[in-house]
Amino acid sequence: MYRVKQLDVSVDLASFSRWLREQGVGHRITEEGGFQVLWLENPDHAAPVLEALDRFLLEPEMREAVNTTSQSPVFVGGRWQPSPRHAPLVLGIIVLAVVVAWVTxxxxxxxxTLLMMVDPQNYAWxxxxxxxxALRETLAGGEIWRLISPDFLHFSxxxxxxxxxxxxxxxxxxxWFDGKVRLMGLFVFTSLVSNGxxxxxxxPLFGGLSGVVxxxxxxxxxxxxxxxxxxxxPALVTFAVVWMVIGFTPLPEMLGLGRMANEAHLGGFVAGLALAIVWPPHRRAA
Structure with missing residues (x-):
């Protein structure tokens, strides 16, 4: 734990603490000699958390927003548990993928073959x-959807x-946090990079939402x-990266898992990192 702020015990930080927990920020508040001390698990969170805390202490509208968020319907017991109405775009993508899996x-x-980058029966590759x-001729023929459609092909x-x-x-x-426009932009960009x-x-013999994921x-x-x-x-990122590296080895085929779309995984991951750098979100309380 890293000590980041000391405040008087008269300051009520209960709602701010709930808000931090709901944002996934590991922290603790202790009492020491008539003061309360805010500790963070990750020192990289210090700057944005202190900025939010200053606003919480100084701006009534920020306190109201935090209190509202702390009662958000997408959090149950401090855990992220949205319903379909909170993320209709994501739900639509998943439903479309399931329908395509059934149809194909x-x-x-x-x-x-209509959803692959090019029709493998008509072109040498x-x-x-x-x-x-093959891709140039396919796109020149107006089949632009093929740049994205492999995302919806699944094989099990x-x-x-x-x-x-x-x-x-x-x-x-x-x-929920960054909006539908950002999610759609992220989906399209990572699809183009990973599929390409x-x-x-x-x-062209690949498919799946793994690159987007x-x-x-x-x-x-x-x-x-x-x-x-x-x-x-945090362990989720470590697991995903390790699994991506394993995918470039013969191990998955030795285990009977078949060949993995390793380049799609790598391309998608790098594209997601790049977008986080060049398109930072607008900071907001909710």
């Missing part, structure tokens, strides 16, 4: 130059369930360090 028979029938030419129920759970948990927080990188490296995770992790508001265990 988990990527096993002819309909799935055995070299980088061939893949570039385990695949789509895992992606959906992660997208709901993290994506719903972005939609995967296609140019290995060809990695992008959202990268965005949440870096943006959270600059402006705490999201709630997720």
């Amino acid at each position: 028979g988990m990527g096993s029938n002819q309909a799935s 055995d070299s980088l130059s061939a893949r570039v030419d 129920w385990t695949h789509i369930i895992f992606n959906s759970v992660m997208l709901w948990f993290l994506g719903s927080q972005i939609e 990188l995967q296609y140019f490296v290995s060809g 990695y992008g959202i995770l990268g965005y949440c992790w870096l943006s959270q360090r600059r402006y705490p508001r999201f709630q997720f265990p």
